Amino acid sequence: MDEVSQSILAVEGLSKSFRGLTALESISLEVIHGEILGLMGPNGAGKSVFVNVVTGFYRPDTGTINFGGRDITHLPSYALARLGIARTYQNIRLLRRMTVLENVLVATKDHVEQPFRSVLARNQSSFVTTALALLEQFHLADKRDWLAGALAYGEARRLEIARALAGKPSLLFLDEPAAGMNEQETEELAGTIRSSHQMVEAIVIIEHDVAMMRELADRLVVMDSGRKIAEGRPNDVLAQPNVIEAYLGTDGPDD
Amino acid sequence: MLVEQIVNGVVLGSMYALIAQGYTLVFGVLDKLNFAHGEVFMLGGFICLASIALGASLPIAILVTAIVSGLLGLLVEFVGFRKFRSADAHITAALSSFAIGLVIIDLSQKVWGAEPVALTLPGTLQTATISIAGLKMVVLRLAILAISLLLMLVLYLVVVKTSLGRRIRAVAESPTKAALFGINVTRVNQQVFFIASAMAALAGLALAVRTGYASTDVGFTFGLKALAIMAIGGMGDIRGALIGGLLIGVLEALAFQWGLGQLADVFVWLFMIAILLVRPAGLFGTLVSKEVRA
Numbered sequence: 058m059d060e061v062s063q064s065i066l067a068v069e070g071l072s073k074s075f076r077g078l079t080a081l082e083s084i085s086l087e088v089i090h091g092e093i094l095g096l097m098g099p100n101g102a103g104k105s106v107f108v109n110v111v112t113g114f115y116r117p118d119t120g121t122i123n124f125g126g127r128d129i130t131h132l133p134s135y136a137l138a139r140l141g142i143a144r145t146y147q148n149i150r151l152l153r154r155m156t157v158l159e160n161v162l163v164a165t166k167d168h169v170e171q172p173f174r175s176v177l178a179r180n181q182s183s184f185v186t187t188a189l190a191l192l193e194q195f196h197l198a199d200k201r202d203w204l205a206g207a208l209a210y211g212e213a214r215r216l217e218i219a220r221a222l223a224g225k226p227s228l229l230f231l232d233e234p235a236a237g238m239n240e241q242e243t244e245e246l247a248g249t250i251r252s253s254h255q256m257v258e259a260i261v262i263i264e265h266d267v268a269m270m271r272e273l274a275d276r277l278v279v280m281d282s283g284r285k286i287a288e289g290r291p292n293d294v295l296a297q298p299n300v301i302e303a304y305l306g307t308d309g310p311d312d
Numbered sequence: 313m314l315v316e317q318i319v320n321g322v323v324l325g326s327m328y329a330l331i332a333q334g335y336t337l338v339f340g341v342l343d344k345l346n347f348a349h350g351e352v353f354m355l356g357g358f359i360c361l362a363s364i365a366l367g368a369s370l371p372i373a374i375l376v377t378a379i380v381s382g383l384l385g386l387l388v389e390f391v392g393f394r395k396f397r398s399a400d401a402h403i404t405a406a407l408s409s410f411a412i413g414l415v416i417i418d419l420s421q422k423v424w425g426a427e428p429v430a431l432t433l434p435g436t437l438q439t440a441t442i443s444i445a446g447l448k449m450v451v452l453r454l455a456i457l458a459i460s461l462l463l464m465l466v467l468y469l470v471v472v473k474t475s476l477g478r479r480i481r482a483v484a485e486s487p488t489k490a491a492l493f494g495i496n497v498t499r500v501n502q503q504v505f506f507i508a509s510a511m512a513a514l515a516g517l518a519l520a521v522r523t524g525y526a527s528t529d530v531g532f533t534f535g536l537k538a539l540a541i542m543a544i545g546g547m548g549d550i551r552g553a554l555i556g557g558l559l560i561g562v563l564e565a566l567a568f569q570w571g572l573g574q575l576a577d578v579f580v581w582l583f584m585i586a587i588l589l590v591r592p593a594g595l596f597g598t599l600v601s602k603e604v605r606a
Contacts, residue, residue, distance in 0.1 A: 112492075133491075134491050134492060135491045135492075135494055135495060135496050135497070136496075138491075138492065138493070138494030139494050144492070146492075150486075150488075150489050150492065151489075152481075152482050152485050152486070152489055152490075152493070153485070154481075154485050155478070155481060155482065155485065159478055159481075162475065162478060163475075163478045163479060163482050163490075163493050163495065164493045164494060184475075220493070224493075224494050
């Protein structure tokens with residue numbers, strides 16, 4: 058009973074197949090209040106499918122998703138965004154033709170409900186102040202008026218996380234945030250993620266980078282072929298034979 | 313005389329521009345053409361006429377026209393576009409909106425007949441003139457011009473400055489991304505249809521008040537020209553729709569001034585072809601598809 062009250066997200070028996078190919082096979086897991094949960098697994102293990110189902114982009118075939126005590130299994134993605142589930146993408150998805158500041162403003166939660174509020178300058182300033190503070194935290198404030206499409210890769214990655222946080226989510230999914238980054242950028246990103254952690258109740262990170270996972274994650278879940286094969290503290294899980302085999306058994310991550 | 317004609321052309325052009333704004337807004341968010349739009353414009357004159365016949369004053373009639381046509385816009389969005397959102401559904405959406413337009417014409421003719429119906433306002437609003445710098449102008453035309461420009465300025469500010477505008481631009485760039493930013497894309501589409509339809513109907517109201525009658529056949533002629541204007545200005549660009557509208561209005565007025573009134577429509581279409589040959593994306597357009605942008 059204690060566990061139930063602690064979990065912010067509870068996924069129960071989630072399955073999803075595409076044209077007969079099983080992508081998720083009865084996955085159950087919980088995200089506990091206050092933790093950074095790492096989700097690992099070789100390519101094709103179903104990690105991204107899992108996130109896509111939980112964030113409403115795919116409908117699950119079976120299973121339930123419970124978020125903050127509420128059944129969200131069949132809600133569309135924009136509604137989940139409003140309820141407090143935010144995510145970033147492996148391939149960066151920013152509004153490239155809008156400015157850096159506008160990208161954050163569009164995602165700002167209070168904004169969504171009140172179409173004309175920003176006409177009133179006094180109210181607008183509080184939105185803008187919040188957004189600017191976020192940009193400041195992500196070292197993007199001096200580029201507030203740049204078009205998002207003009208940002209360098211690392212900056213765009215940071216903006217993507219800032220954008221996700223703008224909606225004041227309680228749960229944040231980061232889908233391979235370090236993809237395409239060098240060691241130093243990855244190091245900086247880990248710092249950014251740790252500071253983001255104070256703004257949300259829990260973070261789920263999908264990542265191949267073992268070092269990063271060891272450093273950041275409180276708990277690891279490892280998936281293979283659509284199933285959960287291990288769960289626990291990072292050092293324990295990474296030492297499990299079936300986890301090592303799952304990783305060595307493939308050519309390694311390349312996406 | 314020439315200056316007067318040019319002013320008349322600008323007034324006509326501002327009405328074209330009001331209609332074209334609606335085409336271009338909807339095209340911006342959906343990448344699809346709304347062929348019912350011209351008939352919503354046409355109906356604006358009749359909604360005004362009916363309101364006045366029921367005893368409403370002109371300001372009330374204007375309000376009723378904007379609201380009723382805005383709601384009609386929601387219906388057009390639901391019937392003609394809601395189910396045809398995918399990129400492959402261009403033709404289906406075009407056909408279904410075209411069919412809605414035909415239904416609107418047909419029903420209008422059943423109610424008001426195929427002949428133009430007189431719309432006479434009490435007082436001298438439709439005839440009063442004013443002399444400015446030696447030019448005699450019909451006050452109503454200047455008022456129409458001023459109100460049209462004001463409406464378009466407000467629309468521009470809404471799109472550029474407000475959160476609604478940011479959401480419209482977000483959906484215009486990519487509905488998928490907009491959804492993951494927490495934007496209810498369907499709601500934005502509805503808002504765009506409401507605004508576009510209300511603006512078109514107000515243009516229809518202005519035309520009916522100016523000419524003194526409402527007619528069921530203006531939707532086709534004006535609607536088609538407004539489409540051309542959108543292409544001239546650049547698909548999806550509201551500045552382009554304004555400039556294009558004014559250009560075409562003046563061009564037509566000049567055709568009349570030179571005694572070539574019979575050829576005015578020909579000029580419009582030749583002008584469109586010429587502009588598009590030189591600038592295939594129109595004056596302000598870039599011809600970048602949503603996919604490439606995303």
